Amino acid sequence: MFRRIKIFFIIVLLILVGSTLVALWLLPGTFSAKSTPPEWEVKAARFIRHLATPSHFLKMTNPVPYSSEALREARHHFADHCATCHANDGSGKSHMGPNFYPPVPDLRAPAIQAMADGELFYVIHYGIRFTGMPAWGKGQPEEDLDSWKLVHLIRHFPDITPEEIAEMKQYNPLTRAEREQQEALDQFLSGEDVVFPEHHH
Ligand code: HEC
Known part of the structure; x- marks a missing residue:
């Protein structure tokens, strides 16, 4: 009887030690955002998200009529709120876009363009x-x-023009260096003596 209990505890101990070693072997790097998700993970995540989108959103049509005015407002909005991550042209090639896990996708890509209007809205x-x-x-x-x-x-x-992107740049949030330049320019224009800060990139 005593022997059995002893063997049982030894087995439990071995399982605990074993699983700790496996976890220590698997864990390092698991939470790093440095790597890129494999293709199967991207496809699986997209499929699961599609299933998780409430069906009435999938069927929705855009209630805002397409017009150059609506598009212009959206460009300004996007430049101000989204371009830090998505870039003005939607490519995802912004300063930090590629460094997320998963990285910011190219909004011009077929996988995104194939999504229903209501699904984009939902996101x-x-x-x-x-x-x-x-x-x-x-x-x-x-x-x-x-x-x-x-x-x-x-x-x-997919059809955005260089002129539209140039216009969007004026609506991108300013960096500190740009703001300092702007303030110095404003002071200069109001007649004060100013030293212009250097512009770094
Ligand atoms: C802080 C960074 C950040 C900002 C700001 C941001 N996004 Fe995103 N966006 C992401 C990331 C990261 C993903 C990728 C998520 C994924 O692949 O699951 C993404 C994905 C998307 C997608 C694709 C969804 C899909 O199914 O793959 C759309 C559309 C989108 N964003 C639109 C916008 C719009 C519009 C704005 C501004 C109102 C915006 N995003 C602002 C980081 C951002």
Whole structure:
């Protein structure tokens, strides 16, 4: 009887030690955002998210009529709120876009363009948990016309022109260096003596 209990505890101990070693072997690097997710993980995540999108969103059509005015508003909005991560042209090639896990996708890519309007809206309104993509929706989805304008812009990204991108640059948030330059310029224009700060990149 005593022998049996002893063997039982030895087995439990071996399992504990074994699983700790396996965990220590697997864990290092597990939470690093440095790596890129493998293709199967990207596909699986996209499929699961598609299943997790409430079906009435999948069927929604954009309530905002397509117009150059709606597109212009969306460009300004995107340049101010989204381009830090997604870049003005939607390519995801921003300063930090490629450093997320998963990285910021190219919004012009077929996988994104194949999504339903309502699914894009859902992503913008509710964000994507466990990723860098924040939720932007306030209040009721039915009232969120700004996000619907952004859906028009995402559809337009494959055809965006250099002129449109140049215009968006004026709406990008300023860095500290740019703000200091701007302040010095304002002081100079109001007649004060100023030393212009150096511009670093
Ligand atoms: C802080 C960084 C950040 C900001 C700001 C941001 N996003 Fe994202 N976005 C991400 C990341 C990271 C992903 C990738 C998530 C994934 O692959 O699951 C993403 C994914 C997306 C997608 C693709 C969804 C898909 O199914 O793959 C869309 C569309 C999108 N963002 C739109 C926007 C819009 C519009 C804004 C501005 C209102 C915005 N994002 C602002 C980080 C950001």
